[in-house]
Amino acid sequence: MKKKILFLHSSSELYGSDKSLLNLVNKLDRTKYQIYVMLPSQGELVEKIEETGNCKVIIKSIAILRRKNLSIKGIVSYFRDFFSSVKYLKAFIKENNIDIIYTNTSVVFPGGVAAKSLNKKSIWHVREIISNKYENFIVKRIVNRYADVIIGNSKATLNSIIIDKNKGRVIYNVVDIKNDFLDSQRKNQTFTIGMAGRINRWKGQDFFVDAALEVLKEYPDVTFLIAGDVFKGEEYLKESLKEKISKSDGSKKIKLLGLISNMEEFYRSLDIFVLPSIKPEPFGLVILEAMARRVPVIATNFGGPAEIIQDEVTGILVEPKNVTELTQKIKMLIDDSEKREYIAKSGQIMQQEQFSIDEYIQNIEGVLDESNE
Known part of the structure; x- marks a missing residue:
């Protein structure tokens, strides 16, 4: 029965x-x-x-x-x-x-x-x-x-x-990923860095924006994407984030996408994925989703990501709220295409073998x- x-x-x-x-x-x-x-x-x-x-x-x-x-x-x-x-x-x-x-x-x-x-x-x-x-x-x-x-x-x-x-x-x-699109070509021609997750107090959207503004001072052509929305009743968090971006020098290069129905298109648009949680991330499924698409990952070094990522091999770990370190690691990957490819490939292999x-x-x-x- x-x-x-x-x-x-x-x-x-x-x-x-x-x-x-x-x-x-x-x-x-x-x-x-x-x-x-x-x-x-x-x-x-x-x-x-x-x-x-x-x-x-x-x-x-x-x-x-x-x-x-x-x-x-x-x-x-x-x-x-x-x-x-x-x-x-x-x-x-x-x-x-x-x-x-x-x-x-x-x-x-x-x-x-x-x-x-x-x-x-x-x-x-x-x-x-x-x-x-x-x-x-x-x-x-x-x-x-x-x-x-x-x-x-x-x-x-x-x-x-x-x-x-x-x-x-x-x-x-x-993640349950079909092999037919794992090596798909990227959609964007401009260098693009993104994060995905519900907009709340601890997912680190503000931390991400702070690092993005520092990167844009040296790399003004980079685009930053933020996918995700808020719980009903917490719309003020999204409005606060919008205001922060609109008042910054990077208002045209940092984009709030809201809830995305086609995450495949989102991941295929990225050169780097960032999970900038400022409190311990329980797991970080988006890390595996990015790895599966052969996108190099940077994540904060506690909670689930610290159990998933081998630093500098399958991804890069940074200290939470450390804008200087996150900025440096992003710049390093922008400059070093071989490092990006090594981490992306290693992450994809690990995701397929261990998860x-x-x-x-x-x-x-x-x-x-x-x-x-």
Whole structure:
């Protein structure tokens, strides 16, 4: 008999955690598992999952703990949604005879609570590092209390959340890349440097812009691209970034692209990819995406990137917020085409050899098939 799995996720877009979920539901063995995916709204992720077939998508907004909830009014609103979500999930689990509740983010609590109350297996796949001590304290204890298994997408992520080490597993994210476009020619004629990620306080867009402005003083023809958008309710972060760029001398050379539907075109336009996170990156799926397209990567030296990149071989690591160092490394790669090609080729080989989709799915299925006794 097939195991029935309910995946809970906090977004319907196509950022790193969304793509990792898509890989899962696309590749899991349908002869062993019947899959349900609950998402908060319509979006690109819904469309992509429905294309896989043999997978039921339910649009239902389950309570998600966001920074905006950290006020008296926000907490009241959150707990109202939380209890309503637990009630709904318990009814759904019973009605559909769900065996495993798989929560695909650390900040969606109702699934684990509903699973525990019904004595169902609860898997919590953590893809964030919560750096705020107070927030981390709360989330860590809830996740450890209500999860039977806790998966971290890197050692750094797991170490930031785990209390009971017996529950912990590290399973690195992967990208599922078809070989027919790995060596495609670049689209841009001008030298182009880009970053991709949701615009927030820690992804480092401001850090990237600061380094870009320094590079442009010496290399005025270089173009800098920023792909990604904000969470709903945090539009002010994007407006602040826009204002910073518009008031700078590099306003015509630094471009905010917003959310991009065709990331293949984006990566093929780049000569260098930068992941400038100023707080520990849980994993950094965009690093592997760039490597797979043979684009050399520069990333900050902590969290997941430090576990992925061998410095000066498969990529370059720099200290977070160190504008001078990031600027120097970018200039070095602009000037040294042989170094760029060496790092790009080494990164691509490493991505193909060490981060395969088959091993990823095998590891996940191993967790799904573990006894819950």
